[in-house]
Amino acid sequence: MAFDVARVRGLIPALGDGWVHLDATGGMHVPEQVASATLQAVRAPVSVPGGVFPASLHAEEIEDAARAAVADLVAGDPRGVVLGPNTAVLLHRLAEAVSETWVLGDEVVVSRLDDVANVAPWLRSAQRKGVGVRWAEIDIETCELPDWQFDELLDGSARVVALTAASAQVGTRPEIAKIAARTQERGVLLVVDAHAAAPYGPLDIAALGADVVAVDAAAWGGPQVGALVFRTPALLDRLASCSLEPSAHGPRRLEIGPHSGPQLAALVASIEHLAELDETAGGTRRERLLASMAEVKAYQASLLATLLVELRTRTGAIVLGDPMRRIPMLSFTHTSVKAPDVVEHLAERGICAFADPGDHGVLAHLGSAEVGGVVRIGLAHYTNVTEVEALVSAVAELN
Numbered sequence: 001m002a003f004d005v006a007r008v009r010g011l012i013p014a015l016g017d018g019w020v021h022l023d024a025t026g027g028m029h030v031p032e033q034v035a036s037a038t039l040q041a042v043r044a045p046v047s048v049p050g051g052v053f054p055a056s057l058h059a060e061e062i063e064d065a066a067r068a069a070v071a072d073l074v075a076g077d078p079r080g081v082v083l084g085p086n087t088a089v090l091l092h093r094l095a096e097a098v099s100e101t102w103v104l105g106d107e108v109v110v111s112r113l114d115d116v117a118n119v120a121p122w123l124r125s126a127q128r129k130g131v132g133v134r135w136a137e138i139d140i141e142t143c144e145l146p147d148w149q150f151d152e153l154l155d156g157s158a159r160v161v162a163l164t165a166a167s168a169q170v171g172t173r174p175e176i177a178k179i180a181a182r183t184q185e186r187g188v189l190l191v192v193d194a195h196a197a198a199p200y201g202p203l204d205i206a207a208l209g210a211d212v213v214a215v216d217a218a219a220w221g222g223p224q225v226g227a228l229v230f231r232t233p234a235l236l237d238r239l240a241s242c243s244l245e246p247s248a249h250g251p252r253r254l255e256i257g258p259h260s261g262p263q264l265a266a267l268v269a270s271i272e273h274l275a276e277l278d279e280t281a282g283g284t285r286r287e288r289l290l291a292s293m294a295e296v297k298a299y300q301a302s303l304l305a306t307l308l309v310e311l312r313t314r315t316g317a318i319v320l321g322d323p324m325r326r327i328p329m330l331s332f333t334h335t336s337v338k339a340p341d342v343v344e345h346l347a348e349r350g351i352c353a354f355a356d357p358g359d360h361g362v363l364a365h366l367g368s369a370e371v372g373g374v375v376r377i378g379l380a381h382y383t384n385v386t387e388v389e390a391l392v393s394a395v396a397e398l399n
Contacts (some may be wrong), residue, residue: 012031012221013030020391021382098189104130105132106131108160108161110135143321165196167362170329171321173323197327212228221380236249300379307388320366339356342355349394353377
């Protein structure tokens, strides 16, 4: 059956403010069941794991449930799920742990497409260890990341490739599986930042070919909790530990201090929300996630196609890039109005969007700062065609 966006909108209390929320680049709004799960967990007696009394045992149950939920999201193993405050922090910890074994002559490969959170940690670790850095370049016109260039980039010295599963700035979804075939052949660790991709379609860590996948619950309306998922959990015990516990093993080697019970309860509820976006889906949580996220992907592909055509034909907007594979996030400039002024104009008409100065990451590489920055738009599960039309009409007024 068709994706029921009206039903989904009814699950998000924040949409009652009357604004058009096209600000999913900063994270989606919180479903009622996530808010309720947080409140319920706050009211319940929850301690920290390690005790034999009920409050401590409950903390262990919540933590186990959170790891299992994230594992279901990416078809991974709960024993390989590392939890933390967000992907930026976790990727920093991962880079520090992985780089402990680097020696002179080694190299790390990063891409121009990636968010700074999956570039800066690797650059810092490379500088600290004195190893080389290679850059995977994008096609300036389409903003695609050609996979063929990795034949040359992976010449025997590379130890790690850090890539995004989708760009939150220009929407590009690289051919991760094709690149993974090359990293696997050469024994190179592939770290995939999926924080922008996870809300928009099914994820499968094995199908991607990634060794580590990073996700962030805030992106789909969950709490401020991130996770790293290791395809092979045993790899965790071969990494340098940053834990405060000398005997820490498995995921705890990359975790510092106790987790927040309410936050983890909210994480589980947010993944359940994703699984219930298609109310007709049945089976295990993983099966329901596959069905629901497939419906979301199809619905938003149609909505995005409409938005792109309308922006390009009815307004003075210039959309950055035109990748074949993409998520419903985009950046655009206007032929005669600076980005901050466009965003202010949209706000006056009740539309939420962000102005980005374009001075870092892929936007800087595209020269966005030189034209006054860009307007960033992100569609969410609850975005409807009326809201897309409102955006297009508001931008068209600037002509």
